[in-house]
Amino acid sequence: MNSFSEAAGQTFSLLASADAKLVDIVLLSLRMSITAALIGGVIGLPLGAVIAVNEFRGRRTLIVILNALMGLPSVVVGLLVYLLLSRAGPLGSWGILFTPTAIIIAQTILIMPTLAALSRQVIGDAWHEYREQLRSLGETKLGAAPTLLWDLKFSLVTIVLAGFGRAISEVGAVMIVGGNIDGVTRVMTTTIALETSKGDLPLALGLGFILLFIVLALNAAAYVVNDTAQRRYG
């Protein structure tokens, strides 16, 4: 118990002094996770929209696979990306293993199916409601996807925020493909894991607080966005 209160005390002085090392780690984490969420969104949302409004062979199978991939174990993603990017792997010549790029790739792969599956669900429900009217007005299926994406933008922002939340709190894949290199690929989660095992609790706890705060702030933001949109746009 003592070690906890001691650590908590030191944590607050770390936070209060905006310790340079701590700030660096937080910024690096944010940068990578935001990038992954954006890339995941740019790929995942249109993919979800296209699957929602089109009928094609294998659509059901694709939906089941996407839904299943939402529960993708992150260490498995880490392992696969590691094998792809390692020197002997097919993309080894890129030389990006143990770089922030590798982390962004792993995080994107991890969250993209979630973004696609959730947006497919939201857009599919709306499509069910709009289909006849949009077809009546002469909208094509190709045109319907962007119309729906725009119409549902607030729900989709929430989905992207959820993806960001998963990316930033992810540890297994990031550890494997990033290598937890100090100052390069050491993010909040991997630092917490490392510092805890080393016994440096103040830094671990400080980062833990920040991570909790970010996740909390995200959820609050998602709630406010949805609630405001609901009241303004119905």
Place this chain on the structure above:
Amino acid sequence: MRAPLSLLPLSLDKVVFEVGSRRIIDAISVSLEAGPRTVVLGPNGAGKSVLLRLCHGLLAPTSGVVAWNSAEIAGSSRRQAMVFQRPVLLRRSALGNITYALKLAGVPFAQRKERAMEALRKVGLEEIGAHSARVLSGGEQQRLALARVWALRPEILFLDEPTASLDPGATQEIEKVIAALHAAGTKIVMVTHNLGQAHRLGDEILFLHQGRLLERTPADRFFKNPASPEAAQFLEGELPW
């Protein structure tokens, strides 16, 4: 430039629509000409809404032919429109909903806003152009749906129970707009369950029963003296007097 050929008359030739082994529309042949307001009546499950969707092209017939006088060119703007029982509006302003439809209809950007405003005035909604469409009242939403139609200036308008979920005041407003659309030259084809409304708005009645077209009669004669026993029974059951 030559004016485009009229879409009307619309002819249905032995149109059949089946879902699985169930026959919803059973060999309907009819020709709808420009002019008179056509009201489709019939008990629940008679196939009224399905008939409208077949005419409008939202459903494809299992067999038979739905043919316009001049075929609509794929990809060009539609000259027919439909209003549904529950208006489907996008999450944008009332005005934005109309300009969206005008965009799909190929109206140049510069003209869209003006045409949309004019349409809003026609239905008495000019004050709420900037409001979000989906938070309007049910009656206002349906009027907005009609304003959207007005802006498109279709040759023919299909209405599927447009006032079924509205109160009498809102219903009256909608009927006014439908009458004005007709006066402006749009052919009206409407499904309704409201016999009073059929009486007020209909010039001719198509009576459907179990997927078959049993009669096509001028409205005043239909209500006094329907030709088919099914229609007589239907009127007896529906009318309170």
